[in-house]
Amino acid sequence: MDDITLRGIGRSFALAGRRLVALEAIDLDVPAGGIVAIVGPSGSGKSTLLRLIAGLLPADSGTVEVGGRPVSGPDPRIGLVFQEPRLMPWRTALDNVCYPLELMGRPRSERETRARELMVLMGLDGFETALPAQLSGGMAQRVALARTLSLDPRVLLLDEPFGALDALTRDRLDVELLGLRERLDATIVVVTHSIPEAVFLADRVVVLSQRPGRIVADVRVDLARRRAWGAIDEAASSRAAHAVRAALESHVAGVPPVPPPPARVAGEAG
């Protein structure tokens, strides 16, 4: 069953008196429990698409459904993680994780119990009383993820969640995200700039074109669900990465030419 269904989504913005079409005729289905990565050049409307699914922006045309019900505004079934942690600098890590439940008026004991569980899950135990300024970028993003998970969203939308982190931290968090997915059984859509990351995380990689953003490729990634960096099927991942890169190149001006497909080399080796 599909968990997220987009039909004929279009969205434009007014900019300096002109109309910029950000997204055009987007159809997308994400099955329950699936991970779809969205890649595309800057300005292709990736983040806009995520905000449309999250109900933060209305679409000009088309429909967004989650679990068969239309999304008409910010929705408790949908959790959103931004590129920046967006923690409140005046709150401790624990109080930041508590925030969504606080907004819903849950009693203090309940939200603290839940927040402590999530902090343990995210490897943050011991940092409950730390202020955001005292946390590393990776730690801060874990707190942000724990905060999003506090509402038990069935759909998790991540907008370049680890894009601002160093490569090592980013790789580690990618692995943790996959582990988390297994435990939480959430449907995930992740926007990323990184083709390797998209391929590593996703069951499918959706490629958007330059503005107006349209889906120009939908690449299946034939990898086992359980993945770790250095222990994935190189051939399958290279094939997927190459397909994504080729789709990007054919629809985007100014992308450097694709090097000889590494997929073939890796494939022969395997």
Add this chain to the structure above:
Amino acid sequence: MRDMLAVIGLGILLLLGWQVIVWVGDYPQFVLPGPLVVAGRWWRAIADGTLQPHVVTTLTEVLLGLIVGVTTGFVTGFLLARSAAAERLLSPYIVAAQATPILALAPLIALWFGSGILSKVLICALICYFPMAIATTVGLRSVDPGLMELGRSLRATRRQLITTIEVPAAAPQIMGGVKVAVTLATVGAIVAEWVGGDRGLGVLINLARGGLFDTPLLFATLLTIALLGVTLYLIVVLAERRLVGARA
């Protein structure tokens, strides 16, 4: 603690310098009394109960004026931050009101609202209003839009956005406005008492200078006003530490 000692040390040094000037210059007491004379007069003014009623009156005016000025300034700042149209419409008038010297406005306010406490509170409030409105506007305008989007994505109500994001995020600037307001409020009260009043530290200054020709009392009153201002300021600083806390 070290800071405290340094502050007290500097104070002692200034007092010594003051005493030395009096000794060397050998000024008559009604021109420049020395610190020992002033301290003695100060003590007598407290002991015979001269000072206290004036302190109570001025403190009441300052606190009421602060409450009115800080509240209206905050609300104005909030509206200005919310609406660019409101800012364009109102800010010329607000700036003009602030640019007009309070010394020139005070007699008018006394004329209209009488020589009772109301006119004093209004003058205090007026002088606190502008820094508070500006500080609030600046603070609210600088709230991270990312946090606001986060709040909206979590379905925070308008009220929750204000209480859980905007006001706490703007708290450092808002408290800065309160700090400026608290010192200006003391000035406002003294000016208001000069213009018309029968009690208060400003009245006592006039009495000491004019009728009584008691310069040591004038100095003792000035020191009382300074002490009042510093005490109120410190209370705001303590409140600020609690409200704003450590952030970065």
